[in-house]
Amino acid sequence: MSLNPCPVCGMKDRYRKIYEIAEGKQIILCVCGLQAISPPLTMEEIRKIYGEEYYDIHGMDHFRDFFNLKLRTCKRLINQVGRYMSASDNTNHLDIGCAFGYMIEAAKSAGYDSQGIEISPAADVAIELGYNVRKVELKHAAFPEEFFSLITAIDVLEHIPEPKEWLQECRRILKKGGVLLLVTPDCSSLTAYVRKDKWPHYKVEHLYYYSPPTLKRLLTNIGFNEIRSRTGIRYLTLNYITSHYKKFQPDSLETKVLRMLEALSPRRLFEYPLCFPSEMVITTRKI
Numbered sequence: 471m472s473l474n475p476c477p478v479c480g481m482k483d484r485y486r487k488i489y490e491i492a493e494g495k496q497i498i499l500c501v502c503g504l505q506a507i508s509p510p511l512t513m514e515e516i517r518k519i520y521g522e523e524y525y526d527i528h529g530m531d532h533f534r535d536f537f538n539l540k541l542r543t544c545k546r547l548i549n550q551v552g553r554y555m556s557a558s559d560n561t562n563h564l565d566i567g568c569a570f571g572y573m574i575e576a577a578k579s580a581g582y583d584s585q586g587i588e589i590s591p592a593a594d595v596a597i598e599l600g601y602n603v604r605k606v607e608l609k610h611a612a613f614p615e616e617f618f619s620l621i622t623a624i625d626v627l628e629h630i631p632e633p634k635e636w637l638q639e640c641r642r643i644l645k646k647g648g649v650l651l652l653v654t655p656d657c658s659s660l661t662a663y664v665r666k667d668k669w670p671h672y673k674v675e676h677l678y679y680y681s682p683p684t685l686k687r688l689l690t691n692i693g694f695n696e697i698r699s700r701t702g703i704r705y706l707t708l709n710y711i712t713s714h715y716k717k718f719q720p721d722s723l724e725t726k727v728l729r730m731l732e733a734l735s736p737r738r739l740f741e742y743p744l745c746f747p748s749e750m751v752i753t754t755r756k757i
């Protein structure tokens with residue numbers, strides 16, 4: 471059982487099942503509001519998930535388009551976080567779970583001295599693209615204490631089996647006054663409420679599901695300050711959305727509607743980057 475004890479409230483066995491999802495997994499809810507997957511993945515399953523298939527760019531139709539959309543979303547996040555940075559900060563930036571390096575690219579173009587870590591084979595692509603990336607987990611990365619002014623982790627926290635220890639390590643390597651920016655699905659969002667067990671973020675590799683209050687509580691327990699949360703936005707094209715649905719939900723109603731639109735609409739409409747509400751964005755500071 472995964473909430474034993476719960477990383478947010480520390481209670482044991484105070485959960486109940488809320489949904490059954492794929493592959494014999496359940497979504498369970500702790501009294502504190504944290505949701506988790508049960509039974510949690512074994513280390514063996516985790517290694518398998520992040521193997522060759524996880525970021526298969528050969529199976530990805532439009533790698534450059536995909537990269538550019540992610541880059542656009544990351545540039546927006548970097549611009550927004552710039553407001554919280556002080557002029558005296560150094561420019562050391564770390565992106566955890568950097569995939570192909572789009573956040574590193576966004577941060578570099580904003581003047582940061584940027585590096586990343588990534589455990590999936592996407593790391594090899596990022597290195598080939600010339601980014602300063604190591605294929606290592608945070609706990610084994612041995613970064614010096616109080617080194618970074620900014621740490622970002624986009625769509626990462628939900629994959630972390632020991633979030634408390636992971637956030638403590640983030641805090642250790644962050645300099646005083648430094649900022650941590652997290653983007654993670656919000657299980658209290660309207661989409662989650664409406665889609666229930668069909669919420670697209672319920673996936674076997676997502677181990678914990680946070681809401682603004684549970685994540686704030688966890689960060690406060692660890693000693694973070696100035697915690698702010700908001701709903702983020704991401705850029706997507708109809709091309710991207712359609713190929714995603716064709717791949718992952720080929721028989722869904724959404725896929726049928728998108729296929730019909732694709733046949734009827736001008737091509738340029740499908741290539742235009744559109745803004746969509748996305749996961750929650752949390753920024754917090756080490757004081």
Ligand SMILES: [Zn+2]
Nearest residue numbers: 476479500502
């Ligand atoms: Zn709890």
